Amino acid sequence: xxxRTLTGRRAALLLPALVLCSFAVGARASELFVSxxxxxxxxxxxxxxxxxxxxxxxxxxxxxxxxxxxxxxVLVCDGDSSNIxxxxxxTLKVVRRIETGPDPETLAMSxxxxxxxxxxxxxxxxxxxxxxxxxSIKQIPVGIEPEGLAVSAHGRTVVVVSETxxxxxxxxxxxxRVVANILVDTRPRxxxxxxxxxxxxxxxxxxxTVSVIDPRTHRILHIIxxxxxxxxxxxIGPVGVRFTPDGRTAFVAxxxxxxxxxxxxxxYKVEKYILVGQRPWQIAFSPGHKRLFVVNxxxxxxxxxxxxxxxxxxxxxxxxxxxxxxxxx
Amino acid sequence: xIVRRAPGGFGLLALAVLAGVSLALAAxxxxxxxxxxxxxxxxxxxxxxxxxxxxLETHPADLGVSGSEEATSELNTAGKFIxxxxxxxxxTVPEGGNLAAAAQRLLARGPGIIxxxxxxxxxxxxxxxxxxxxxxxLDMRTIDDSLRQRQCRxxxxxxxxxxxMLTDALAQYLVWKRWSRWFVIQGxxxxxxxxxxxxxxxxxxxxxxxxxxxxxxxxxxxxxSDTGYQQIQTQMPLATEASGDYDVIFVAxxxxxxxxxxxxxxxxxxxxxxxxxxxxxxxxPAYQExxxxxxxxxxxxxxxxxxxxxxxxGWLAVRIxxxxxxxxxxxxxxxxRKYLRSKDFLVAGYKGQGLTFRRWDNQLRQPVLLSTPLMxxxxxxxxxxxxxxxxxxxxxxxxxxxxxxxxx
Numbered sequence: 001x002x003x004r005t006l007t008g009r010r011a012a013l014l015l016p017a018l019v020l021c022s023f024a025v026g027a028r029a030s031e032l033f034v035s036x037x038x039x040x041x042x043x044x045x046x047x048x049x050x051x052x053x054x055x056x057x058x059x060x061x062x063x064x065x066x067x068x069x070x071x072x073x074v075l076v077c078d079g080d081s082s083n084i085x086x087x088x089x090x091t092l093k094v095v096r097r098i099e100t101g102p103d104p105e106t107l108a109m110s111x112x113x114x115x116x117x118x119x120x121x122x123x124x125x126x127x128x129x130x131x132x133x134x135x136s137i138k139q140i141p142v143g144i145e146p147e148g149l150a151v152s153a154h155g156r157t158v159v160v161v162s163e164t165x166x167x168x169x170x171x172x173x174x175x176x177r178v179v180a181n182i183l184v185d186t187r188p189r190x191x192x193x194x195x196x197x198x199x200x201x202x203x204x205x206x207x208x209t210v211s212v213i214d215p216r217t218h219r220i221l222h223i224i225x226x227x228x229x230x231x232x233x234x235x236i237g238p239v240g241v242r243f244t245p246d247g248r249t250a251f252v253a254x255x256x257x258x259x260x261x262x263x264x265x266x267x268y269k270v271e272k273y274i275l276v277g278q279r280p281w282q283i284a285f286s287p288g289h290k291r292l293f294v295v296n297x298x299x300x301x302x303x304x305x306x307x308x309x310x311x312x313x314x315x316x317x318x319x320x321x322x323x324x325x326x327x328x329x
Numbered sequence: 330x331i332v333r334r335a336p337g338g339f340g341l342l343a344l345a346v347l348a349g350v351s352l353a354l355a356a357x358x359x360x361x362x363x364x365x366x367x368x369x370x371x372x373x374x375x376x377x378x379x380x381x382x383x384x385l386e387t388h389p390a391d392l393g394v395s396g397s398e399e400a401t402s403e404l405n406t407a408g409k410f411i412x413x414x415x416x417x418x419x420x421t422v423p424e425g426g427n428l429a430a431a432a433q434r435l436l437a438r439g440p441g442i443i444x445x446x447x448x449x450x451x452x453x454x455x456x457x458x459x460x461x462x463x464x465x466x467l468d469m470r471t472i473d474d475s476l477r478q479r480q481c482r483x484x485x486x487x488x489x490x491x492x493x494m495l496t497d498a499l500a501q502y503l504v505w506k507r508w509s510r511w512f513v514i515q516g517x518x519x520x521x522x523x524x525x526x527x528x529x530x531x532x533x534x535x536x537x538x539x540x541x542x543x544x545x546x547x548x549x550x551x552x553x554s555d556t557g558y559q560q561i562q563t564q565m566p567l568a569t570e571a572s573g574d575y576d577v578i579f580v581a582x583x584x585x586x587x588x589x590x591x592x593x594x595x596x597x598x599x600x601x602x603x604x605x606x607x608x609x610x611x612x613x614p615a616y617q618e619x620x621x622x623x624x625x626x627x628x629x630x631x632x633x634x635x636x637x638x639x640x641x642x643g644w645l646a647v648r649i650x651x652x653x654x655x656x657x658x659x660x661x662x663x664x665x666r667k668y669l670r671s672k673d674f675l676v677a678g679y680k681g682q683g684l685t686f687r688r689w690d691n692q693l694r695q696p697v698l699l700s701t702p703l704m705x706x707x708x709x710x711x712x713x714x715x716x717x718x719x720x721x722x723x724x725x726x727x728x729x730x731x732x733x734x735x736x737x
Contacts, residue, residue, distance in 0.1 A: 122626055124406060144406050145623050163620065164677070165407040181410035183655065186677045206677040232720050234682035256681065 030287050033074045033087070033326045034295060034302060035062040036319025042076055042085075043318040044092055047286060047327065050304070050316040054092045058085045064106030065324040068131075069113040074326050077104035077118065084116065084129075089328045098134040101127045106324070108149035108158070110173070117158050119146035126160050126171065138176045142169045148190035153197050157215065161188035161202055168202050168213065180218040184211045189281070192241040194265065203238035203252065210238050210252060212268065224252075224268050231257050240283035242292065244307065251292055251305075253280040260294055260303075262310050274312055276303035287329035295322045364414045365654050367647060368439055369397050370432065370455065371446035372422040382589045393446045393469060394419055395632040396640030400647035402631070404655075413655055417647070429454055436460040441662040442467075444646040446639070449473045449480075456482040465662035465669075467649060469642035474523055477690045477726055481733035484662075486669060486691040488611075488642045488649075492520075493527045494725035495609035498697035498709035499579070499602050500531035501723070505711045508576035509537040512599075514568065514591070516582035517546040524581035524604065539579075541571035545587055565594030579603045606701075609709070612641035613700045618708070621679040641678075645693070649676050670736070680708075687722070690733040694721040 030047030035058070042062060044054040059078035062085070066075045074087040077100065084104065086096035103122035109115065115137070116129040126146060128138040143162025146169075150159040158171040161184070168191055170180040185207025192201050193215070200213040210224040226236045237255030243265060244250075250263040256279055262272040277296025280303070284293050292305040296315075300322060304314040371394060378388050389395075401417040408414055418439075422431045428447070432455045435443065441464035445452050449471050456466055466485045468476070474492045476485070490498070503509060511532060515525040525542075532539050545568055569578060569591065578595055580603035582588035588605030600606060614635025617625060628636035628644075636644075649669065653659040657668040668674050670691070675683030680696045687694055699707045710716075714723045722728075728737075 121623060143410065144403055144627075145620065164403060164623075165410070166677075167407065167410060169410070178410070183407075183411060186675060186683060206675065206681075206683045208683070232716075234719065234721070237681070 031089070031328045032284075032293060032302070033065055033067070033076075033328065034318045034322045035065045035076050035324045036321060037061055037063055037297075037323045038321040039319040040078075041319050042074070042087065043322070045302070045316060045318070050302075050314070052318075055319065056087055056092055056094065058094065059083060059097070063323045064104065064119075065326045066107050066109060067326040067328050068109060069111060071328050074328065075107055075109075075116065076324075077107050079103050079105055079121065084118070096134070098129060098131075099136075100129065101125065101136065101139065105147050106149055108151050110151060111153060111155045115173075117149050117151065117160075119149055119160055121145050121147065124162070124165075126158070126169075128176065140171055140176055140178065142171075142178065143167045143181075148188070148192075148203075150191035150193050150200065152193055152215070159191045159193075159200060159202075159215075161191050163187045163189065163205075166204070166207075168200070168211075170215070170218065182211075182213060182218055182220065184213075184220070185209045185223070189239045190241050192243070195243050195245065195247045201241050201250065203241055205237040205239055205255060208233060208236045208238065210241065210263075222268050224263060224270070226252075226254060226257070226261055226270055226273075228254075228257055228259060228273050231259075239281040240294075242283050242285055245289050251283055253283050253294060255279055255281060258296075260292070260305065272310055274305055274310060276305070276312055277301050277315060282324045284325045284327050287327060293325055293327070295325050297321055297323065361412050362414050363412060364416065365650075365660065366416045366418050366439070367397070367401065367444065367650055368435060368442065369394060369417060369419045369444045369446060369643070369646075370422070370435060371419065372426070372428055372448075372451055373424045374448065375424055380586075382585060382587075386585075389632075389634060389637075391632060392637060393639040393643040396628070396636065396643030396645075397444060397469075397647045399628055399631045399640075400644040400651070403627075404647065404651040407651070407655060411655065415647075415651065415654075429458065432458055433460060436464060440660070441465065442650065442665060444469055444643065444650075445485075446470050446643065449476055452476065452485065453480060453482070456485050463663055465665050467646040469646045470639060473520075474527065474726075477692050478732040481690050481735065483691075483735050484666070486649075486666075486686060486693070488645050488693050489638065490609070490611055490695060490697050491692065491725055492524050493530065494692075494697060496524065496527040496531040496603075497534065497724045498609040498699060499607065500528075500535045500537060501709045501711040501714050502607075502699055502707050503577060503602065504535045504537055505713070508600075510540045510574065510576045511537055511579045512541040512569070512571050512575040512577070513539050513543070513579050513581065515542070515544045516580075516584065516586055516588070517544070518584055520583040521581045521604075524583060528579050528581060528603070540573050540575050543568065543571075545582075561590045562594060565590050566596040569595040569597070571596070575599060577602050578606075580605055607699055607706055608701075609697050609699055610638050611695065611697065612636065612638045613698060613702075613705070615700060615703055616679075616698055616705050618705060619679050619681040624679050645676065645678055645684075648678075652676055682721075685719070687728070688736050689728050689731045690726065691735055692725065694719055694724075696721060697724060 032045040034043045042056040059081035061079040062076045064077040076085045084098040085094045088095045100118045104118045105121040118127045126140045143165025145163035168182045185204035187206035202211045212222040235256040240253035250265045252261040259273040278298035280294045294303040301315045404415045444467045468487045580588045591601045653665045659665045659668045
């Protein structure tokens with residue numbers, strides 16, 4: 001694959017030649033795709049230099065953003081337009097629009113990339129879409145204001161959390177039935193399986209906690225609390241959750257506390273709070289997991305955290321009210 | 330809480346109380362749906378819509394109760410997953426009807442958990458009935474300071490911000506703006522006098538100054554007429570003339586007699602805040618931050634109109650009961666009262682933080698919106714106003730100054 005600097009992108013039309021060339025050179029920058037809720041755009045940043053490569057116009061109110069497993073496309077939910085924009089990760093253009101039903105907030109995909117799962121925030125539904133045909137396969141009623149989606153590694157379970165019903169709903173993808181509903185703390189936002197699939201973490205924004213759930217028994221095993229000196233409890237709003245590849249450490253974005261918590265994923269002890277921009281929600285790792293990207297909604301930027309030192313090293317401006325982030329290696 | 334859906338339709342919910350007994354063996358599977366009835370007691374009050382200054386102002390008959398109905402259907406969305414079904418039982422006492430008798434009947438029959446859409450006097454009538462002693466009354470309507478001070482009751486929990494919270498919310502914003510010289514214009518009612526006293530209290534708390542005060546008791550003729558504005562255009566400059574300079578007019582006119590005539594009619598070019606102009610409230614139909622947009626859209630689908638403050642009060646009251654039942658298993662009034670005052674309780678109300686009750690006066694602590702009819706201008710507490718406990722306790726009567734002592 002070609003290295004995608006500005007010139008590289010133009011040259012991408014000469015694909016076969018460049019593929020050879022880039023293999024020879026061996027280096028190509030990853031790219032970060034950040035959805036800007038107010039601007040109706042996606043900002044594309046070079047994953048090494050953090051230079052802005054492109055600003056891609058989308059439909060209205062882009063929020064949830066997801067890279068396909070083959071890294072060929074980046075999908076963005078356009079909440080106020082009831083569709084998904086499919087961005088070609090090479091040309092950085094919207095090449096397709098998929099209807100989703102009303103108010104799609106976030107999305108996830110099956111491990112093979114054949115299905116798209118969308119949370120329809122206004123309709124208390126999860127819509128399942130065949131990615132190849134763009135056709136809706138199934139709509140599954142869940143709780144009110146569904147948001148974060150998690151797909152198990154084998155693809156058999158999809159979990160969606162509903163913000164106003166405050167539940168994690170487990171959907172069996174063979175029957176499309178909801179098989180379990182777990183009441184968690186108030187206003188759950190994100191569900192994330194641990195890398196070994198043994199646990200599911202659910203962040204509760206208003207409750208201010210993260211629930212650790214056993215996905216087999218559907219029991220809550222532990223509730224993680226956050227105490228930051230000098231920050232009132234009501235400002236601690238956990239949203240984004242990501243695990244390091246060794247499974248030992250979790251990063252949790254804390255919303256209006258303007259910090260990312262570093263949590264020992266085995267003992268659940270909070271080890272550190274990293275000061276970032278204002279109202280961080282979504283977070284993502286760089287392809288090699290050396291950097292963590294934190295999207296700050298109120299300061300219109302992305303904080304870059306060095307994972308090994310657990311320090312914020314830089315911040316990079318993006319569009320207005322940045323919401324989600326997807327990384328193409 | 331762990332819940333498993335039994336194979337079959339949505340209605341077939343079986344609680345996984347599987348202490349030893351497996352679901353497969355417990356045949357036939359019993360749909361363990363428990364029901365809970367919520368009572369909303371309201372009274373019709375005399376209202377003369379002809380006195381509303383603006384034709385755009387309406388007075389929907391379902392004000393308040395639609396919020397409770399919408400919330401009940403939301404509880405049932407959650408309830409259907411975990412085996413609870415909620416119903417809302419609305420009792421409306423007609424204008425001039427006997428509220429005490431209706432309340433007695435309710436308390437004799439029901440569990441004593443009542444959402445009250447009542448004015449202050451009627452609320453106290455209900456709360457002071459001997460049969461209500463161990464009841465839980467959720468006040469979804471009043472903003473009266475007195476009910477959070479000397480007239481507070483252990484069986485009453487208040488949802489909407491009271492007058493002193495409202496003036497503090499505005500005051501913090503004005504101080505942040507450095508608009509700290511206030512000209513107070515007060516209407517003729519007892520409520521206006523309380524609100525005006527709160528303005529003076531807020532000024533003292535936050536270092537602002539009341540530089541002029543006036544009572545406006547002249548009937549401005551706020552009614553339908555063909556050439557009304559011409560007289561208003563000369564009346565209001567007179568009413569707002571002050572000897573010294575001021576930054577804002579802070580108006581106390583709770584019954585909308587004249588306050589809406591003030592903007593653009595003032596003697597000096599100064600903004601109007603208070604009960605009109607820039608207004609403090611728990612909710613407006615224009616508020617969309619902190620995912621309130623989703624709430625507004627759901628309410629509009631349900632009630633075919635915008636969601637107002639009293640709808641929000643009714644909505645929150647039902648959501649609070651739902652939390653108590655589904656999260657804490659509290660179904661009796663005393664168990665609920667204990668839970669609402671515990672550190673385990675919080676309710677989400679689209680304010681970006683959990684809302685809890687102050688233990689000294691059972692008032693819901695909450696951020697307060699500052700809005701014009703079309704826009705949210707800001708939300709208080711303002712940045713920089715600090716508190717050792719909850720930042721929201723910078724609004725209204727804090728524990729050291731309370732005249733109500735329901736406990737710590």
